[in-house]
Amino acid sequence: MTNLSSVVALPFAEIWAEDFEWVPKLGERHDVVCYGARELRSGRTLRLWRDQLGPTSPNRTDDQALFLSFVFNAEGASRLSLGWQLPAKVIDLSPLFRCVVNGRIVPQGKGLLGALAYYGIPSIDAVYKEKIRKLIMRGWPFTSEEKAEILKYVMTDVDPLFELFSRLMAEPEFDLGTALHWGEFVAVSAQMEHRGVPLDMEIIPDLLDKKAWAYVRDAVVPKINAQYDVYVQDKAGEWHFKNEKFDALCARLSIDWPRTETGKPDLRQKTLKSMCQAFPELESLRQLRHARDKMRKIKLAVGSDGRNRTVLWPFKAKTSRTQPKAAEWIFSPAVWLRSLLKPGPGRAVAYIDWSSMHFLIAGVLSNCQPMIDLYATGSPYVEFAKRFDMAPAAATKKTHPEIHDSYKTVLLGAQYTMQEVTLSQRLGISTFAAHEMLNQHRGLFRAYWAWSEDWIAHSLDTGVMRSPMGWTCHTDTERNARSIGNWPIQAVEADIMRLACVLTARRGIELIGCVHDALVIESAIEQIDEDVAITRECMRRASRIVLNSEHELRTDATIVKYPDRYTDKRGVEMWGEVIRLLEQYHQLQRQKDVAANA
């Protein structure tokens, strides 16, 4: 007999386990099929088909009722699509399980079946689960037999949750307050998934149209290529990127481009991104390559209401960062696509990010006073450049953004143990100068480096790392010193992010997305300034709590009001070109139509 005494003893009047089944449709709100739930003490069971689901939750959702679920952002989004209230108290067993096994090998995976197998709890087999999942994905209509099967199936995801929770409670990492905090964050994630990000529906259909996009992809090459001359067209009219021409371009621009082991230019996405920070003149080429090579088709998840919705996957990364599927998410590497972000009439969107978050967190964790002092200047990257006479004495981030960007590369790259050859390539400076910069970094921020070495040694010795808000990672599979050294900084960033989301949501602000160092909110135009101020205050407080009161992170806000659209400076040129080509495409289509009619 399973011992659920620890769960039964929890101070809640009702403890529910719940699960929804819904038909997934890219970008759309959940099309709920059925709901299954069971209350622990009374045994009360709800097994309801869609036509039995009313306008309000069939179970109490106040703070006396605790809801258990596995991946609650899915349950939360289903509740919201039905117009039900989200429960006040939620515990999502998925992050609790991920926290237990993070950095360890989990043969059966980190999903519900994997968690049950990990603890030896009986469950349905994966083949049956897959069969029913496919049946539900097929969508409406369902026969009466299928309905019975799905209603039987939904409870198989509900019934083991109590026992799984009791096992998770027995883990040394478990803390009820932390579990509820994480549950609250997942509920906020569900709200973000449900709301979605408003996109420009005048342009979206064109970009999602295969023919129009194919035209743009091909036509954008000669235009952007004119400044670089790295593509050549074959007889069939297809454009091809040529390494030799790229080498010639680098020679013309005096760029010492990193190479692969075989001697070819290293054109991996991360290398391109990093090099473009040092050489912004190559940014359009990077965007072009991404659009041609990675985006055969635009896969943004856009609902019929013109909003970008995708599963945000909270806690997915080892550092517990939220990690949505990049191709479906507007805040993906294709920064030019962000110009699609456009609030509707009367509405405004704000992108609020923490300034130099990684830098200050590193300084605070290591108690490195020079880092903290440099952050206090307001322009840490520019101030660091001034130490090498690479920026005028009066320079600031606003007056010299290019220096800010380049030295951001230096400081963050150095933290990632970038070597002088790479740094010299990134900045277009001599290896000697890069060596001196890294020496300067090591010398000035000695406390950080000493702490980092100690952190790596301690983590490998004890086999575990922990963040201030309780996220843990084992070093069983994570033995890369660079990753271990960077883990606490990213984990603290994620701690701060979760807390800021929760604080902001509690103030009634409409969060529509979060990136690792930024929150995105939406509200009425007349309300946006006030909401931004509140959000920034929440973000400031969140950093203060996690960094233990002594230090706070600053924030920057970008507000976009209808009819304006969001723009990322890195994608402006590519966006402009795409729009021009779309117009050209339509013109050609109209001419073809006229010709056909004639």
Add this chain to the structure above:
Amino acid sequence: MATDDTPTAKLTVVEGLDEDEIEFKKLRRDLPGVKGASAVGIVSITVGRKPEENEFFRTHPDFMPIIPIVNIEVGMERQFFAVTDNMVVALAGIGITVSDHRLYMIVTPRGAVRVIPINVESDNEYIRSKEIGLIEGTRQWVRLYSDRENRNYKVFPAPVGRFSDPIWPELKHAKIFRVAFRDKGRLVDSPNHPLFLKWAARDKSK
């Protein structure tokens, strides 16, 4: 699109944050104290004649023991071997001179740790000026520059604020000595020590 970086939260709306802050602070735990964890892995410290030319360094203010040392050329390199008191006479018997050296421990801005022995009995200007630099290194970051005309070292302090305070490995003085000399077989403590036997054999052959 407007940008703004001056927070002006309306306090009436954020008052509740104080309660939230208390609630979440209860969940927060300090990160584990990791200070000194990496020092456990130190199994060797280089012993050298002088700091790297023109490299800034700081000198440990407390670690300055005086030790009998044999200072000889091995191949192209000058090497230092510590000697226990009972071996000084025995070494003299086979023609090996032992002299007292003060050991200084230095650290570079990048964290390289090195022990520099200084012959306290020498009146060589290079050695004396090197020691002046090492002592100055206990107070500030300095570098040594070889002044060949005057046959000594010049000592240059680093600009104020260029480097932060030095971080020393969390090692007891006895362990510093152990990993710098004994664990590398560079403590001659008995007539059966391989080095003593080697030197004695060389002496016999003369």
